Amino acid sequence: MHDSDELSGNLVEEFLADRTSRKPSPHTLQAYRRDLVAVLRLVDDGATPAGWAELPVSGLGPRQLRAAFARFAAPRSPASVHRAWSTWNAFFTFLVAEGVVAGNPMPAVGRPRAPLPLPKPLRGEETPEVLLAAAARVDGRQRDPWPERDLTVVALALCAGLRLSELLALRVASLAGRADERRIEVVGKGGRPRTVPVEPALDGVVRDYLASRARRFGSRSVRPDGALLVDRRGAPLRRGGLQHLVRACFQRAGITDRVPPGAQLHALRHTFATRLAEDGASAAEIMRLLGHASLAASQNYIEVTADQQRAAVRANRTNRSLLRVTAQR
Template structure:
């Protein structure tokens, strides 16, 4: 166990986030959310003690101190009149509790800060939103639709391959953009050359690795992209931006947002919706839930079962709108 010495809270925060990114492979969204939560937490403690907290101060914080910060954040949200529902507020509190627990676990492991208070914080129960997939025709139109909006022929081929991969393999956008050219080479080597398919090795959340089949049509799009790739060596990112660096998720998200508006699709038509569409359309086609769990890289089957609930909700909505009894008006019994 390594002691932190005179490290201050902001330095520990930066070290923690760096550890989350490199060791735990946390997503950019998680890192941004945790940074914001920890910034507010450190500012709250600083305001109460009159100086930035050091490791000794963090070790001495009580459960009441942590609860006071959470209450302060809740009151600030109400006074700022931010539109929020009870469930959204619960999710925000749950994320903040998670950020604190992860931060203090890191401090205990690497800097000798042993504080049991964060582990005693109660986590509110929340309802996880159901997946909102695209229709089959919409999902199939995404690669061509988004690529048509690209400004250069190279970007058109790149975007078409990227969005074909997202829907064809159910990857998270961070997983797809984290691939290197060597991963494509390995996928081809693991596949069946006579069929033109592949098997992609993907590293997802929690550094969990999974093997994902790549259909011939998806492999064809990826190989087409590699043929015009500006840096076609094994160590290069598979998807690169205009300057040769790894393509940023925000660029891909913006491209789909632009196409979404032009195509008249709802706001939930995002790159992640293609992952939901992949799972939902497999389930509708009769795929086993355990297989879908493996393909998505879910640690728990309960996470994958949300697609079953979403399908039930969709069927109920169709029934409500289509069944004759759904529009029947009860007879007036007062006559």
């Protein structure tokens, strides 16, 4: 059992160590630390000579946290405040489990609803096709071109909507099923499994890639339990390598200006979902295919598509002419 006067700085480090064992990204860990420290500074507000790290946990009650979060929220977006609230909720859940505090005060601290992020698909009607064609070509500027592998990565994101973490977790055996019922078995966010149908074209791309991999590294390199995506040395692709590969494909295709800022690989997943919505898929179908936790996230693609359709109609020259005519009446 911990002392209720334990110092906040020590507890933050214990919490982050616990989170580290769950293998989050460095960016996520930095965000945890940033949100915890920012609010702790506002709770302390100069009251403790040594600073926020010396603030005892007994000083983190509902009243203190409500006041700190009110000041924290003033210059920030609702999404940032919601993220910080979630971090603090996880922090206190950890402290309760460790016996440091008797209860979690965060339900008494207000939080804004988290706005759903807008989809960020590739811009341009033919951009996905341009990217696929570029990934499939041998580029003489590359030191060791492997178009079969590059095309597989791009196609799995564009035609199956897989996240970066899901791509890295794929095994050779993740593609399963009979010839006319091929599918990818994916472990998504929160460990939720799902299957995504694989059409013959995508199946053929993956088969060609595995054949090229066997030629490069031998047949033992394509064992069922091996990583599906590997680097040019035959080692499993890592996060940084996969991100670099996708950026290189964008550059070879000449479409870097059509990739929404901050989206990168996720832009391919969003393109998959947006085209599903444009072609009439329901929110429930999109939810199942993308592994969303809620229907609202999937509905977002349909609503954005409807807005885009209305904008296209509004831009129609005849509508503009009608506007001028009615303005003259």
